[in-house]
Amino acid sequence: MARVATMGGARAALAHGMTDVAIRAKAFGxxxxxxxxxxxxxxxxxxxILGPSxxxxxxxxxxxxxxxxxYEGEVTRPDRLAMVFQEPVLLxxxxxxxxxxxxxxxxxxxxxxxxxxxxxxGDKAAAFPGQLSLGQQRRxxxxxxxxxxxxxxILDEPFVSLDAATAEAMLALTESLIAEARPATLLVTxxxxxxxxxxxRILRLSGRPATLAGDATxxxxxxxxxxxxxxxx
Amino acid sequence: xSNDARGTTALSLAALVGLWVIxxxxxxxxxxxxxxxxxxxxxxxxxxxxxLLHHLGATLGRVAAAFVLAxxxxxxxxxxxxxSARADRWLDPWLVVFLNLxxxxxxxxxxxxxxxxxxxxxxxxxxxxxxxxxxxxxxxARALSPDLDAMARVYAMPARTRLRHVILPQLAPxxxxxxxxxxxxIWKIVLVVEFLGRxxxxxxxxxxxxxxxxxxxxxxxxxxxxxxxxxxxWRVLQPWEARVRRWRTA
Numbered sequence: 001m002a003r004v005a006t007m008g009g010a011r012a013a014l015a016h017g018m019t020d021v022a023i024r025a026k027a028f029g030x031x032x033x034x035x036x037x038x039x040x041x042x043x044x045x046x047x048x049i050l051g052p053s054x055x056x057x058x059x060x061x062x063x064x065x066x067x068x069x070x071y072e073g074e075v076t077r078p079d080r081l082a083m084v085f086q087e088p089v090l091l092x093x094x095x096x097x098x099x100x101x102x103x104x105x106x107x108x109x110x111x112x113x114x115x116x117x118x119x120x121x122g123d124k125a126a127a128f129p130g131q132l133s134l135g136q137q138r139r140x141x142x143x144x145x146x147x148x149x150x151x152x153x154i155l156d157e158p159f160v161s162l163d164a165a166t167a168e169a170m171l172a173l174t175e176s177l178i179a180e181a182r183p184a185t186l187l188v189t190x191x192x193x194x195x196x197x198x199x200x201r202i203l204r205l206s207g208r209p210a211t212l213a214g215d216a217t218x219x220x221x222x223x224x225x226x227x228x229x230x231x232x233x
Numbered sequence: 234x235s236n237d238a239r240g241t242t243a244l245s246l247a248a249l250v251g252l253w254v255i256x257x258x259x260x261x262x263x264x265x266x267x268x269x270x271x272x273x274x275x276x277x278x279x280x281x282x283x284x285l286l287h288h289l290g291a292t293l294g295r296v297a298a299a300f301v302l303a304x305x306x307x308x309x310x311x312x313x314x315x316x317s318a319r320a321d322r323w324l325d326p327w328l329v330v331f332l333n334l335x336x337x338x339x340x341x342x343x344x345x346x347x348x349x350x351x352x353x354x355x356x357x358x359x360x361x362x363x364x365x366x367x368x369x370x371x372x373x374a375r376a377l378s379p380d381l382d383a384m385a386r387v388y389a390m391p392a393r394t395r396l397r398h399v400i401l402p403q404l405a406p407x408x409x410x411x412x413x414x415x416x417x418x419i420w421k422i423v424l425v426v427e428f429l430g431r432x433x434x435x436x437x438x439x440x441x442x443x444x445x446x447x448x449x450x451x452x453x454x455x456x457x458x459x460x461x462x463x464x465x466x467w468r469v470l471q472p473w474e475a476r477v478r479r480w481r482t483a
Contacts, residue, residue: 062383065383065387066386066387067383067386067387079389081387081388081389082387082388083383083384083387083388085380085383085384087380089380089381089383089384091381091398091399091402092480093398093402093405093477093480094398094402094480098398102390102394102398103384103388103390104388105391105394128480130480130481144388148388154387
């Protein structure tokens with residue numbers, strides 16, 4: 001995809017559900033956390049953000065997701081968003097089925113059952129989240145994210161604090177769900193292997209305040225997007 | 234409730250009645266403290282004449298009206314103050330003033346300013362309870378999960394769904410606490426309001442029999458209403474709480 005990394009180019013692409021991030025600065029109480037950070041994600045693309053813990057990865061995600069609105073810059077995102085948080089963040093007082101249907105009012109009973117089936121929770125529709133294991137709760141969170149047919153999917157370290165086997169199963173499930181739905185995906189992780197496996201493009205966050213330091217495209221030669229973060233800064 | 238717990242409750246209540254019987258026997262004056270069985274005849278007489286049910290109904294109506302008003306306004310205020318630091322700064326001094334305003338002052342002022350009307354009575358009771366509910370619910374609103382907030386925002390949940398399925402379930406323990414202490418406080422204040430300025434209700438009857446020095450009748454009316462409130466607690470509040478808490482024990 002030969003796309004010129006300018007604001008004008010990104011804007012034009014927005015018509016097709018593009019995500020365009022152009023943050024100038026973000027500070028917490030006078031302490032700068034993020035410097036200029038700019039990138040775009042096209043539909044079907046999986047962008048991974050790597051960086052040491054505490055660098056501001058989650059802060060960046062919360063800005064992209066629209067949770068944190070106190071920053072300088074502009075973020076344009078499609079309407080249908082989904083996010084998988086570090087914790088499952090379910091409604092513990094509602095059943096697994098209702099956890100999907102309350103968040104996605106358009107979902108029919110059978111759609112919800114199918115979505116649960118897809119993540120291996122077909123027999124848990126009536127269970128409360130507290131009756132599920134952590135791995136099952138994570139899969140429910142994943143089902144919730146994909147049930148809304150998101151145009152932009154945000155994953156915030158979705159595989160942390162899982163044992164190796166469960167994490168691998170979750171990773172494989174996420175991989176196939178992304179391949180089916182092909183949303184624009186933004187993944188934050190500190191694991192190189194996770195990033196290499198899921199991402200079509202890897203961005204690295206470093207420095208203080210943090211900026212995008214580099215850009216590699218695993219698996220598919222070079223693109224002309226290398227250094228985009230600097231180009232727009 | 235298990236059989237064992239039921240047994241303990243029954244035994245404990247029996248001990249209270251036993252204490253009453255002993256005190257009545259020691260007093261040996263039905264004018265001052267009648268024994269439990271001395272209340273049966275006046276109770277049946279009041280029930281037959283319809284007076285007991287009439288006054289019980291009037292009081293229950295006022296309790297219900299004041300309860301709904303106080304809970305509605307109190308929950309809304311508490312939610313607002315817990316969620317918005319600005320609203321909290323503005324409203325907190327008011328809360329402190331109203332929390333420390335004696336119930337009697339509010340009642341007397343309402344009657345003086347509005348008149349001896351039903352509106353004044355119910356308003357006076359509600360005003361006494363609202364700051365209490367608001368204080369409790371403010372704590373609940375401060376404890377709301379920021380993660381669930383973020384989730385609801387990302388998935389653009391409609392405001393009504395968010396309130397009913399995300400926010401209110403988190404506040405349920407605080408609402409239950411406020412409702413529990415609310416019912417107890419409200420019916421006591423309703424009696425004072427009736428005592429001072431209504432022409433029906435348990436409080437009005439107690440006022441009348443107080444002037445006649447009829448201890449038996451005072452006890453008949455008071456105990457009847459206690460029985461009704463216990464029934465509300467056991468048949469309405471506790472089942473509701475159990476239903477709301479089902480997910481915790483599932």
